[in-house]
Amino acid sequence: MTSEGTFCLVLHSHLPLLAHHGRWPVGEEWLYQSWAASYLPVVATLRELAAEGRGELATLGITPVLAAQLDDPHCLRGVHDWLGGWSLRARSAADRLPDLAAHEHRVAAAATAEFEAHWCHGASPVLRGLRDSGAVELLGGPAAHPFQPLLTPRVRAFSLRAGLDDHALRLGSRPAGIWAPECGYAPGMETGYAAAGVSRFLVDGPALRGDTALARPVGDSGVVCVGRDLDVTYRVWSPRKGYPGSAEYRDFHTWDHDSGLKPARVTGRRVPSHDKKPYDPELADRAVRRDAADFVDTVVARLRDLRATHGRPALTVAAFDTELFGHWWHEGPAWLGEVLRRLPEAGVSVRTLRGAIDDGLVGEPVTLPECSWGSGKDWRVWAGPQVAEFVAGNATVQDDLLSAVDAVVPGSGPALRRDARDPLADLLVDQALHALSSDWAFMVSKDSAAEYARSRFATHAGRVAELAGLLRDGRRRRAARRTGHWADARVPTFGGIDARDLAHP
Incomplete structure (x- = not known):
C-alpha cells in the first residue's frame, strides 16, 4: 500500500513540583490523579x-x-495508597450507584495492577523499556519547566x-529532541540548543504560519523545528471544541x-450538572470508535491535501x-489505541x-x-501585564542566584572540577530553578489556583534571596541551619544539579 503520508503523535507530560502535602485543588492530588488516570493507562x-x-x-x-x-519513593508510596483509596471509594458507592461503582472499580483495579506490575521502582524503568523496544x-x-525566552542566556x-543531564541519569542517554516549555522561543535560542546537543524541538503551528507539512532547519544552526498541525490537533481538543466534549463521554x-x-x-454543553444523564461505558465505547474513525479520515484528508500542495x-x-x-x-x-x-x-x-526526520521529511x-503555544501564540501568558510581578521577581531571582554563585563557586577551567561541590550552592540553584518555573505565571494568567502559584513563587524566591545573601556574606553556618528547616527541599530535586556548571567563566 502506498503511504498517504506520515503522522506523528507527540505527548507532553508535565506537572509542577508539588510539596509533600496538600489535597485538591492543589498538592499531591494533582499528581496522583494524573498518574492514575493518564500515565498508567497511556x-x-x-x-x-x-x-x-x-x-x-x-x-x-x-x-x-x-x-x-x-x-520519588514518597510519591510512589503515595500513589499506591491513592489507588487503594480509589477502589474503596468505588466500593462505597455500590449501593447508591451500582453500575458506576462497578465500572470505576474495574478501572481502579486495572490501574493498580499496572502500577504493581511495572511502576513500583518508578517511571524510569518503564520509560526505558518503551524506548528500548522502539515503541517511543x-x-x-x-x-524545572521555565519559560526560556525570559531567562538570561547563562x-x-x-x-x-x-x-538533559537529569534525563541521562534517569534514562541512560541524553535526548536529542526537546519539547521546549510552553513551546516558548526567542530568536537565537537554536544556537544554545545546538551547543547543548539538541537537534530538534517542537513549535506551535502559527510560528511557521501554519506551514507544518515538513520539519524545518532553523536558520543555519542545523537544529530542526517541527510544527504542531493545529488543523489536526484541534480536531481532538481546541479552546472551543473537540471530541472530549461529545455527549456520550464522561463529564469531568x-x-x-x-x-x-x-x-x-x-x-450537552449547556446542560447543568444536576440534569446530566448517567454515564454509560458502552455508549462511550461506541463514541470512541466513531471519533477514532473520524480522526483517521481527517488525517488522511490532511495528508492528501499537503501532498497535492507540496508535490511530495x-x-x-x-x-x-x-x-x-x-x-x-x-x-x-x-x-x-484505536x-x-x-x-x-x-x-x-x-x-x-x-x-520522520530520518525519513527525509525536512x-x-x-x-x-x-512565539509560544499560549494565548495569542505570543508571550502574553508569561510576560503580560497581569503577571508583571513574576517578570520582575524572576529577574531578581536570577540576579540573586548569579551574584551568589559567582561569589562562592570557583570559576570555570581545569581547576573547577578539582574543587568539591558546594551543597548549599547546589540547593540555591535548585530553589532558583523552581522559582523560575513557567507554571506560576500560567496559573495566574489563567486564574487556575492563582493564590497557590503566588505562594509557591514567593516561597522559592524568598529562599533564594535569603540563602544568596547568607552565602555572599560568608555566613555558611547560618545558611546550613536555615536550609535544614526546609523539610520539602533539603536536597536538590534533580540529579544533575551542580552549581559549578553555573560558575562564571
Missing part, C-alpha cells in the same frame, strides 16, 4: 501496541520536574544542561461528592498534553519525530519569530 496502551509488533508509536516528552516525582522516542527539556543554558466537572466519583456523561509526501504532527488522555478525557487512552491501530490500515505511516530553512 503507557499500558503503548506497551500493548508494542507487543503487537508496532513500533514508533509516539514521541513522549517527560519534563524533568515530573520525572523526579514519578521516581523520549524528549527532554530544561530542569541561566537558560544551565537550566537546559541540568534537565460533575461529581458525586460522597464518593469523589464522576457519575454523569457530558449530555508530507507530515502532520498532533501534539497534546498527556493529561488530556484519561485525566480530563476518561476515554482518551482507549481512543489513542487511532494508532487504524492509521496504518488507512495507509498512514506512524512515526516518531526522529523517524524542508527549507526557516526564520522563527518570538
Whole structure:
C-alpha cells in the first residue's frame, strides 16, 4: 500500500513540583490523579501496541520536574495508597450507584495492577523499556519547566544542561529532541540548543504560519523545528471544541461528592450538572470508535491535501498534553489505541519525530519569530501585564542566584572540577530553578489556583534571596541551619544539579 503520508503523535507530560502535602485543588492530588488516570493507562496502551509488533508509536516528552516525582519513593508510596483509596471509594458507592461503582472499580483495579506490575521502582524503568523496544522516542527539556525566552542566556543554558543531564541519569542517554516549555522561543535560542546537543524541538503551528507539512532547519544552526498541525490537533481538543466534549463521554466537572466519583456523561454543553444523564461505558465505547474513525479520515484528508500542495509526501504532527488522555478525557487512552491501530490500515505511516526526520521529511530553512503555544501564540501568558510581578521577581531571582554563585563557586577551567561541590550552592540553584518555573505565571494568567502559584513563587524566591545573601556574606553556618528547616527541599530535586556548571567563566 502506498503511504498517504506520515503522522506523528507527540505527548507532553508535565506537572509542577508539588510539596509533600496538600489535597485538591492543589498538592499531591494533582499528581496522583494524573498518574492514575493518564500515565498508567497511556503507557499500558503503548506497551500493548508494542507487543503487537508496532513500533514508533509516539514521541513522549517527560519534563524533568515530573520525572523526579514519578521516581520519588514518597510519591510512589503515595500513589499506591491513592489507588487503594480509589477502589474503596468505588466500593462505597455500590449501593447508591451500582453500575458506576462497578465500572470505576474495574478501572481502579486495572490501574493498580499496572502500577504493581511495572511502576513500583518508578517511571524510569518503564520509560526505558518503551524506548528500548522502539515503541517511543523520549524528549527532554530544561530542569524545572521555565519559560526560556525570559531567562538570561547563562541561566537558560544551565537550566537546559541540568534537565538533559537529569534525563541521562534517569534514562541512560541524553535526548536529542526537546519539547521546549510552553513551546516558548526567542530568536537565537537554536544556537544554545545546538551547543547543548539538541537537534530538534517542537513549535506551535502559527510560528511557521501554519506551514507544518515538513520539519524545518532553523536558520543555519542545523537544529530542526517541527510544527504542531493545529488543523489536526484541534480536531481532538481546541479552546472551543473537540471530541472530549461529545455527549456520550464522561463529564469531568460533575461529581458525586460522597464518593469523589464522576457519575454523569457530558449530555450537552449547556446542560447543568444536576440534569446530566448517567454515564454509560458502552455508549462511550461506541463514541470512541466513531471519533477514532473520524480522526483517521481527517488525517488522511490532511495528508492528501499537503501532498497535492507540496508535490511530495508530507507530515502532520498532533501534539497534546498527556493529561488530556484519561485525566480530563476518561476515554482518551482507549481512543489513542484505536487511532494508532487504524492509521496504518488507512495507509498512514506512524512515526516518531526522529523517524520522520530520518525519513527525509525536512524542508527549507526557516526564520522563527518570538512565539509560544499560549494565548495569542505570543508571550502574553508569561510576560503580560497581569503577571508583571513574576517578570520582575524572576529577574531578581536570577540576579540573586548569579551574584551568589559567582561569589562562592570557583570559576570555570581545569581547576573547577578539582574543587568539591558546594551543597548549599547546589540547593540555591535548585530553589532558583523552581522559582523560575513557567507554571506560576500560567496559573495566574489563567486564574487556575492563582493564590497557590503566588505562594509557591514567593516561597522559592524568598529562599533564594535569603540563602544568596547568607552565602555572599560568608555566613555558611547560618545558611546550613536555615536550609535544614526546609523539610520539602533539603536536597536538590534533580540529579544533575551542580552549581559549578553555573560558575562564571
